[in-house]
Amino acid sequence: MVRVLIPSGALGLNYDEKALQRGIAAKPDIIAIDGGSTDSGPSYLGRGVSKYARASTKLEWAGLMAARAQAGVPLVIGTAGTCGADTAVDWMLDITREIAAEQGRPLKIAVLRSSQDGDLIAQAFEAGQIMPLANAPDVTSDMIRSCSNIVALAGAEQIAAALETGADIIIAGRTTDTAIIAALPLMRDCHAGAAWHGAKIGECGALCATNPQSGVIMIDFDNSGFTVTPLADGAYASPHTVSAHMLYENADPFILYEPGGYLDVTGAEYTAIDQTSVRVEGSEWVPSERYTVKLEGARPAGFRTVLMALLRDPHYVAHAAQWAEDIIDKCRAKVMQRMGLGADDFALELRLIGHSASFGGLETRSAAPLEIGVIGIITAPSEAQAAEIGKLLNPYLLHHPLTQEEEQPTFAFLFSPPEMHQGQVYEFALNHVLHLSDPMEAFRIEVHDIA
Amino acid sequence: MPELRDIVTKVRSKNAGPFWLTIDIFCGSTDAYRRVSQGLSTSRVAAVFQTDGQAIKRFDIPDLNVVKFSLPRPAVQGSVGDRDMHGASWAALIGDIEV
Numbered sequence: 001m002v003r004v005l006i007p008s009g010a011l012g013l014n015y016d017e018k019a020l021q022r023g024i025a026a027k028p029d030i031i032a033i034d035g036g037s038t039d040s041g042p043s044y045l046g047r048g049v050s051k052y053a054r055a056s057t058k059l060e061w062a063g064l065m066a067a068r069a070q071a072g073v074p075l076v077i078g079t080a081g082t083c084g085a086d087t088a089v090d091w092m093l094d095i096t097r098e099i100a101a102e103q104g105r106p107l108k109i110a111v112l113r114s115s116q117d118g119d120l121i122a123q124a125f126e127a128g129q130i131m132p133l134a135n136a137p138d139v140t141s142d143m144i145r146s147c148s149n150i151v152a153l154a155g156a157e158q159i160a161a162a163l164e165t166g167a168d169i170i171i172a173g174r175t176t177d178t179a180i181i182a183a184l185p186l187m188r189d190c191h192a193g194a195a196w197h198g199a200k201i202g203e204c205g206a207l208c209a210t211n212p213q214s215g216v217i218m219i220d221f222d223n224s225g226f227t228v229t230p231l232a233d234g235a236y237a238s239p240h241t242v243s244a245h246m247l248y249e250n251a252d253p254f255i256l257y258e259p260g261g262y263l264d265v266t267g268a269e270y271t272a273i274d275q276t277s278v279r280v281e282g283s284e285w286v287p288s289e290r291y292t293v294k295l296e297g298a299r300p301a302g303f304r305t306v307l308m309a310l311l312r313d314p315h316y317v318a319h320a321a322q323w324a325e326d327i328i329d330k331c332r333a334k335v336m337q338r339m340g341l342g343a344d345d346f347a348l349e350l351r352l353i354g355h356s357a358s359f360g361g362l363e364t365r366s367a368a369p370l371e372i373g374v375i376g377i378i379t380a381p382s383e384a385q386a387a388e389i390g391k392l393l394n395p396y397l398l399h400h401p402l403t404q405e406e407e408q409p410t411f412a413f414l415f416s417p418p419e420m421h422q423g424q425v426y427e428f429a430l431n432h433v434l435h436l437s438d439p440m441e442a443f444r445i446e447v448h449d450i451a
Numbered sequence: 452m453p454e455l456r457d458i459v460t461k462v463r464s465k466n467a468g469p470f471w472l473t474i475d476i477f478c479g480s481t482d483a484y485r486r487v488s489q490g491l492s493t494s495r496v497a498a499v500f501q502t503d504g505q506a507i508k509r510f511d512i513p514d515l516n517v518v519k520f521s522l523p524r525p526a527v528q529g530s531v532g533d534r535d536m537h538g539a540s541w542a543a544l545i546g547d548i549e550v
Contacts, residue, residue: 038468240515250473363544428470
């Protein structure tokens with residue numbers, strides 16, 4: 001039996017201290033926590049940074065490092081620093097060293113790196129070693145080379161290799177959400193279907209139970225299935241809460257692709273053991289012939305400037321869409337005429353908050369709002385050009401009249417200046433898998449001993 | 452005709468990675484599940500997104516009283532035309548569908 005303690009769905013979301021202590025008292029074999037996701041968008045991978053505050057990360061990580069020392073078992077974080085790129089891993093390593101010094105304990109840290117060299121990935125693409133997944137963007141080797149960061153998602157094999165170093169703490173770059181949980185049960189010959197299925201159920205912490213904010217859950221893996229137990233007061237798992245978690249952020253609720261195969265939960269049976277725990281058996285792991293890992297990449301996609309104005313005058317609120325359309329036409333023409341940009345060189349959009357900002361042309365309803373927030377979104381090839389277009393848009397958002405006949409209106413700006421510069425923006429560039437002849441081919445492990 | 456949101460417990464939409472959107476309709480009872488499973492066509496969901504629906508994956512899951520749809524995101528997450536980074540607001544548009 002292998003007991004995995006999962007403090008929460010992600011480091012930075014906090015966890016219930018009392019429940020964590022309950023987990024430590026239950027003598028886990030490993031503590032595993034996820035550190036990232038693509039869910040906050042391409043900027044984090046593009047820049048190679050974390051979305052969470054360093055202060056929160058440090059506080060929560062220090063608590064887990066102390067719990068780890070108490071339990072005397074490995075602590076592993078996957079997708080460190082939101083995106084799992086090398087720079088984010090280094091940020092996490094730096095925080096870990098700082099805490100280690102403060103806690104005054106010797107430590108062995110294994111670092112698993114997932115960042116990829118753009119040139120090597122482009123060569124692999126040219127050599128036919130990279131295959132698109134469903135709805136992947138069309139890519140070229142030049143587009144791959146233009147990515148600021150590319151990561152490969154490590155699976156259980158790479159986490160196992162890091163665990164085999166005997167490290168106390170493993171800081172992993174990009175991994176699948178499940179790999180950090182499934183690795184140890186797989187190393188110890190637990191049921192493979194159960195290892196992956198339990199890992200998927202546990203990867204968001206207590207989201208598979210009631211009281212999801214409490215975070216902490218424990219999963220026991222053995223040679224026929226797994227048992228999930230949430231540890232916070234008032235949290236319980238039921239066959240429904242556990243099986244429903246397979247729906248979460250999953251395009252297919254029965255099949256989950258991982259490096260080296262896929263999980264099929266079609267035959268899984270969920271049974272309540274008592275008021276809080278659920279037993280699951282019958283899930284199946286189907287190994288694949290080729291070993292592939294998923295790639296994620298983000299590349300620069302211009303610079304963004306944003307402006308905001310408020311419409312409160314009922315006449316303008318009632319005709320906001322027409323007003324916005326007229327501004328776009330006139331301002332786009334002015335940008336091309338005065339700045340010499342082509343129609344496809346820049347993007348200029350006005351979204352009407354309170355009117356149609358959520359769905360644009362797909363909106364099916366309308367209602368009369370009291371006021372409308374107008375957000376102007378500009379994307380241009382350079383920071384200076386984005387700023388310049390912002391200055392061309394500014395007078396329209398301040399004074400544009402619906403008709404020539406009416407008196408010049410003035411709308412509300414929130415700030416001086418109204419232009420907000422977001423700097424470089426990024427786009428996701430890859431939804432592909434890379435074929436490897438050896439699981440470690442695209443990954444590196446280094447060990448740091450802290451005296 | 453009632454709207455979907457009036458007969459089910461919850462409609463949820465989320466990213467399933469940067470390129471896919473997934474919509475979970477928790478019907479809450481066998482009766483509601485039957486109404487949604489039989490009364491909500493895939494083409495009706497496709498029409499909401501103004502797509503032909505060929506890429507939409509549909510899962511009718513009686514054990515959970517859930518009907519689930521997954522489809523390519525209307526705009527890739529975080530791209531210039533994307534309006535919702537986490538893909539959660541689409542649930543409101545699906546909840547508006549008359550069943």
